[in-house]
Amino acid sequence: MSDVHQENDHHESPIKTPKQLIAVVIAAFLVPIIVIVLLVSFVGHGTHEGAGSTQTAEAVNHRIQPVATLEIKDPNAPRVFKTGEQVYKEVCAACHATGAAGAPKHGTPGDWTARIGQGFDGLLKSVMNGKGAMPARAGTSPDDYTDYELARAVVHLADAGGAKFPEPPAPAQAAPAQAAASAPDAQAAAPAAPAAA
Numbered sequence: 137m138s139d140v141h142q143e144n145d146h147h148e149s150p151i152k153t154p155k156q157l158i159a160v161v162i163a164a165f166l167v168p169i170i171v172i173v174l175l176v177s178f179v180g181h182g183t184h185e186g187a188g189s190t191q192t193a194e195a196v197n198h199r200i201q202p203v204a205t206l207e208i209k210d211p212n213a214p215r216v217f218k219t220g221e222q223v224y225k226e227v228c229a230a231c232h233a234t235g236a237a238g239a240p241k242h243g244t245p246g247d248w249t250a251r252i253g254q255g256f257d258g259l260l261k262s263v264m265n266g267k268g269a270m271p272a273r274a275g276t277s278p279d280d281y282t283d284y285e286l287a288r289a290v291v292h293l294a295d296a297g298g299a300k301f302p303e304p305p306a307p308a309q310a311a312p313a314q315a316a317a318s319a320p321d322a323q324a325a326a327p328a329a330p331a332a333a
Contacts, residue, residue: 217306218285220292227274227281228289237269240297248297256301259290282307 151157191199224232224242231239240247251259263286266272274286287304294301 215282217282218288220285220288220290220303223281223285223289224292227276228293231270232293239268239270240293242293243296245298248294248299252294252297252299256290256294256299256304259294260287263290
């Protein structure tokens with residue numbers, strides 16, 4: 137029996153009094169809470185600014201601008217044609233700036249040598265009808281870009297590749313817009329003539 141008593145003495149609990157038990161229970165609750173509070177204060181240390189507060193007013197306005205805008209154009213106003221460089225940047229640069237899908241790179245004479253040999257008309261025909269991965273009219277509609285604007289883009293691209301193509305001639309302004317603009321003047325002049333007589 138003394139062997140059993142010696143075994144029990146060997147496995148005694150470190151908590152011997154009720155005060156020690158209370159201290160251990162309180163510590164079991166307080167220690168994790170203190171650790172959590174310290175972690176939160178460590179992670180949250182420093183100043184945090186709201187989203188976008190370090191951006192300039194212009195950057196914020198750009199970020200929150202509407203996705204689409206409505207632009208109303210006067211149908212009688214003369215059309216302002218885009219330059220070849222503008223059309224290149226808006227339409228052609230997606231492929232011609234990088235050489236994607238085998239497109240000749242802008243400003244690389246070696247890519248353009250054979251193509252320039254076709255002449256301006258041959259290059260313009262390729263743009264209008266499509267060639268390789270490039271769709272007809274470079275994927276644009278006549279409402280977005282006129283034939284003249286696409287021709288200016290051809291000159292811009294080819295000249296950057298070593299050609300010396302002249303700028304294509306500008307189309308004449310639409311006669312209906314001019315006729316409509318002069319018609320009210322003629323009508324206003326007609327009533328004034330009888331009044332003067």
